[in-house]
Amino acid sequence: AQSVSQHNHHVILSEAASLELGCNYSYGGTVNLFWYVQYPGQHLQLLLKYFSGDPLVKGIKGFEAEFIKSKFSFNLRKPSVQWSDTAEYFCAVNASASGGSYIPTFGRGTSLIVHP
Amino acid sequence: DTAVSQTPKYLVTQMGNDKSIKCEQNLGHDTMYWYKQDSKKFLKIMFSYNNKELIINETVPNRFSPKSPDKAHLNLHINSLELGDSAVYFCASSQDAGRDEQFFGPGTRLTVL
Numbered sequence: 001a002q003s004v005s006q007h008n009h010h011v012i013l014s015e016a017a018s019l020e021l022g023c024n025y026s027y028g029g030t031v032n033l034f035w036y037v038q039y040p041g042q043h044l045q046l047l048l049k050y051f052s053g054d055p056l057v058k059g060i061k062g063f064e065a066e067f068i069k070s071k072f073s074f075n076l077r078k079p080s081v082q083w084s085d086t087a088e089y090f091c092a093v094n095a096s097a098s099g100g101s102y103i104p105t106f107g108r109g110t111s112l113i114v115h116p
Numbered sequence: 117d118t119a120v121s122q123t124p125k126y127l128v129t130q131m132g133n134d135k136s137i138k139c140e141q142n143l144g145h146d147t148m149y150w151y152k153q154d155s156k157k158f159l160k161i162m163f164s165y166n167n168k169e170l171i172i173n174e175t176v177p178n179r180f181s182p183k184s185p186d187k188a189h190l191n192l193h194i195n196s197l198e199l200g201d202s203a204v205y206f207c208a209s210s211q212d213a214g215r216d217e218q219f220f221g222p223g224t225r226l227t228v229l
Contacts, residue, residue: 034217038157043206043220088157094214101171102214104149106159 002027002095006107013081014115021076021110023091030096033074035065038088038109047089050074061085083116119143120221122207128227129197136193137224139207147171147214148190150182151206153223159206165190166213197228 007022025031035047048059055067065076074091089110094102120141129135141148149172150162163182164172170182179195194201207221 032215036218036220043222044159044208044218045220046217049217090159092218094216097171100213101147101164101166102212103164103172104161104214104218106151106161109157109159111157 002031002093002103002105004091004093004105004107006089006091006110008110009108010111010113012113012115015083016080017114019076019078019081019085019112021089021091021112023074023076023107025072025074025091025093025105027072027093027095032094032102033065033067034092034094035059035063035074035076036090036092036106038090040087044090047076081112081114083114085112086114087112120207120209120219122205122221122224124224125222126225126227128229130229131197131199133197134193134195135197135226136191137205137207137226139190139192139221141188141207141209141219141221143209143211143219145209145211145219146187147210147212148184148187149208149210149218150190150192151208153204153206155203163190163192164214171214194226197226199228202226202228 005024033050036044058064091107097103147166149164165184168184204223208218210218
């Protein structure tokens, strides 16, 4: 079964600091990769996604992620965080399964706190 | 124009009771999901339906029973509620048999006393 690892469980930064959140997955087949964000008290929203093509994908609010196939990684980055980026960040992998469907697996999440 | 809606938003009940959570999506998606998010924010998939057919059924006690009357609805019924069932339950939907991104509902916070 596939698994998704997020190595940083809690990250605390000051505004304007750079951010990188790690995500590794274990699955050898076709995968689609996602980062979701959950702001306090809200539901999950998509930040960005990767299906194919350019491994560097750009998302909303200045976030980007790089897919490195050889490392099974999909790390999230932002050059300069803001207080409003305080949230939970989830890496997710949709892996192909039998019957043409895809099974989603989420990482445990990273709690990001940005101090003003 | 809520894309994925859930009712109720909050649910407080006693141990042993039976309760249901309803989910509806107006996005025309084929696939719907139920997730449980525990107090540590860990998001675990419980069930998934594609075109009203159950395609994912994770290791969940059989006290939990999903029902999909049509593509736009996926309800979750829980029998004999236990303290450990306290969590936030999220419904989600996606297109293309789950290949694409998921759209999440606002969540239902279930508290079992």
